[in-house]
Amino acid sequence: MSATAIAAASVPATGSFATGFAWALRRDLTLAWRHPGETILVVAFFVLVASLFPLGIGAEPQLLARIGPGVIWVCALLAAFLSLPSLLAGDYADGSLEQMTLSPHPMSGWICGKVAAHWVASGLPLTMLAPLIGLQYGLSPDTLLALCAALAIGTPVLSLLGAACTALTLGARGGGMLLALLALPLFVPILVFGAGAAEAQATGLSPSPHLSILGAGLILAAVGLPPAICTAIRIALD
Amino acid sequence: MINWFYFASPATFYRLAGWMAPWFFAAAAILAVAGLYVGFAVAPTDAQQGEVYRVIFIHVPASWMSMFIYFVMACYGGVSLTFNTRLAAMMARALAPTGAMFTFVALWTGSFWGRPTWGTYWVWDARITSELVLLFLYFGFIALANAFEDPRRGDRASALLALIGVVNLPIIYFSVLWWNTLHQGSTVSFKGTSMHVAMLWGMLLMALSFWMYSVGASLTRVRAIILERERRTHWARELQFT
Amino acid sequence: MSDHLFYLAMSYAAAAIAVAAEIVGLWLRRARALRGIEEERDLEAQD
Numbered sequence: 001m002s003a004t005a006i007a008a009a010s011v012p013a014t015g016s017f018a019t020g021f022a023w024a025l026r027r028d029l030t031l032a033w034r035h036p037g038e039t040i041l042v043v044a045f046f047v048l049v050a051s052l053f054p055l056g057i058g059a060e061p062q063l064l065a066r067i068g069p070g071v072i073w074v075c076a077l078l079a080a081f082l083s084l085p086s087l088l089a090g091d092y093a094d095g096s097l098e099q100m101t102l103s104p105h106p107m108s109g110w111i112c113g114k115v116a117a118h119w120v121a122s123g124l125p126l127t128m129l130a131p132l133i134g135l136q137y138g139l140s141p142d143t144l145l146a147l148c149a150a151l152a153i154g155t156p157v158l159s160l161l162g163a164a165c166t167a168l169t170l171g172a173r174g175g176g177m178l179l180a181l182l183a184l185p186l187f188v189p190i191l192v193f194g195a196g197a198a199e200a201q202a203t204g205l206s207p208s209p210h211l212s213i214l215g216a217g218l219i220l221a222a223v224g225l226p227p228a229i230c231t232a233i234r235i236a237l238d
Numbered sequence: 239m240i241n242w243f244y245f246a247s248p249a250t251f252y253r254l255a256g257w258m259a260p261w262f263f264a265a266a267a268i269l270a271v272a273g274l275y276v277g278f279a280v281a282p283t284d285a286q287q288g289e290v291y292r293v294i295f296i297h298v299p300a301s302w303m304s305m306f307i308y309f310v311m312a313c314y315g316g317v318s319l320t321f322n323t324r325l326a327a328m329m330a331r332a333l334a335p336t337g338a339m340f341t342f343v344a345l346w347t348g349s350f351w352g353r354p355t356w357g358t359y360w361v362w363d364a365r366i367t368s369e370l371v372l373l374f375l376y377f378g379f380i381a382l383a384n385a386f387e388d389p390r391r392g393d394r395a396s397a398l399l400a401l402i403g404v405v406n407l408p409i410i411y412f413s414v415l416w417w418n419t420l421h422q423g424s425t426v427s428f429k430g431t432s433m434h435v436a437m438l439w440g441m442l443l444m445a446l447s448f449w450m451y452s453v454g455a456s457l458t459r460v461r462a463i464i465l466e467r468e469r470r471t472h473w474a475r476e477l478q479f480t
Numbered sequence: 481m482s483d484h485l486f487y488l489a490m491s492y493a494a495a496a497i498a499v500a501a502e503i504v505g506l507w508l509r510r511a512r513a514l515r516g517i518e519e520e521r522d523l524e525a526q527d
Contacts, residue, residue, distance in 0.1 A: 161402075164398075164402055165399075168382060168395045168398060168399055169382070169385070169395075171386075172382070172385035172386055172395075173385050173386070174381065174385050178378075178381055178382065178385055181374065181377060181378045181381055182378045182381075182382060182399060184374075185371045185374035185375055185378065185403075185406075186375075186402065186403065186406075188367070188368075188371050189368075189405075189406075189409055192364075192367075220405075225402075228398060228401070228402055231319070231398055232395065232398055235391060235394040235395055235398065236391075236395075238391070288484055289484060289485065289488060290484040290485075290487055290488055292488060293487070293488060293491045293492075296491055296492060296495045297491070300495070335502065335505070336502065339498050339499075339501075339502050342498060343494065343495050343498050346491070346494045346495075347491040347494065347495065350487045350488075350490045350491045350494075351487065351491065353487055354484050354487050451499070455502060455503075455506060458506050458510070459506055459509065461510065462506070462509040462510040462512075462513045463513075465510070465513035465514065465516065465517055466512075466513045466516060469513070469516045469517045469519075469520045470520055474517055474520070475517060475520055475521050475524060477517065
């Protein structure tokens with residue numbers, strides 16, 4: 001029996017956000033665990049692209065330390081972007097998404113679960129790997145800490161925004177390019193504040209204003225985007 | 239009883255927009271002439287920048303319109319999603335190209351103003367960057383609206399996208415306050431301005447002109463969109479064209 | 481100073497071209513929509 005069928009058999013008549021969240025989280029994490037290719041791809045892409053910059057620009061330590069935060073953020077952003085289609089495309093293609101919308105649990109619950117699982121499978125590895133890349137770029141420990149904190153707060157926002165854009169483009173012509181046109185402009189504020197936090201620390205200023213704004217962005221995204229994602233999926237399924 | 243929704247039908251709105259649009263274009267032309275007259279003949283030469291500051295009579299109104307049109311577009315998007323109407327979605331689609339045009343003009347004129355005054359055509363200043371992001375948001379809106387076989391699906395998806403992107407507008411607006419960068423802070427507010435009165439009037443007249451033009455252009459465009467979408471209907475096929 | 485007039489001229493010219501391009505675009509779009517309606521009329525007449 002598929003994961004969906006097993007879970008559906010244990011669903012009560014009235015749903016709750018938490019149950020839906022936990023169900024979707026467990027399901028998608030199980031799927032990601034069984035097919036680690038996606039996560040490995042994200043991580044490999046991140047490391048590869050981050051290695052391209054010193055090769056292309058030259059390995060002068062001061063230059064690398066200067067561009068490090070921004071470059072690492074851009075690579076993380078692109079890696080997160082590349083992992084977006086796997087969030088909904090598979091479920092949309094085989095009809096599970098439609099089945100899940102029939103669930104008694106509130107839609108925003110299991111949507112948040114899916115996005116959380118997606119973050120655990122893509123954003124979290126990026127955040128954990130960033131210090132190693134940062135060391136390659138010769139960043140100081142303080143900067144690395146600020147960078148990781150910024151990534152830890154920012155990558156969930158990327159997952160949420162990315163999920164909204166993915167839901168909007170389900171079944172659209174233009175595929176990946178359309179998704180890039182929609183998602184990357186929306187990612188820009190996160191990038192600006194995220195890289196800004198690390199750069200502020202690198203120049204001796206406090207990163208907390210940037211981190212605070214990122215945190216505010218995360219709260220705003222966590223509250224405002226799940227309903228938007230639900231609406232987008234309903235639009236896609238009609 | 240007044241039927242408040244009489245013009246909510248594409249068929250009736252088509253005619254209304256048809257007789258409204260020329261008036262808005264005429265108003266735009268008159269206001270533009272007035273604004274440019276004030277801007278070039280009345281407003282004095284700037285002490286620091288000389289004559290090149292007169293770009294302001296295009297640059298600032300275009301920037302205001304780029305943000306305002308996006309806001310109106312998002313509102314129409316919200317209305318179309320809430321009430322599931324077609325016409326509101328068509329209006330949103332009609333506004334997008336005009337908004338993108340003004341965003342481009344704002345960026346271009348800003349660039350050509352920056353070269354003689356700041357020494358560079360482009361700088362990654364917060365406001366300029368977020369205006370560039372706005373241009374991409376417009377492109378994304380247009381692309382998404384046209385990415386589906388079913389135009390209604392395109393309507394709804396792009397309306398939702400416009401609503402999500404609205405968060406960019408406060409970022410543009412407050413960016414000069416939040417970041418201490420090259421772009422000048424706001425000199426015009428509801429409390430008053432430090433600007434010379436003729437310059438202010440030139441700017442305001444041009445802004446009104448652009449506003450009237452936007453209304454005229456989007457009404458004209460929505461008429462074309464209505465014809466495209468409603469071409470199978472009886473009323474459309476009965477239309478007489480000279 | 482004549483240097484600066486270049487920037488002024490480029491700005492106003494770009495704005496004028498953008499507006500003109502939009503108006504031409506509007507006219508073309510309306511022409512295309514009307515052609516579509518003509519086609520529909522012809523299709524209906526064939527029935």
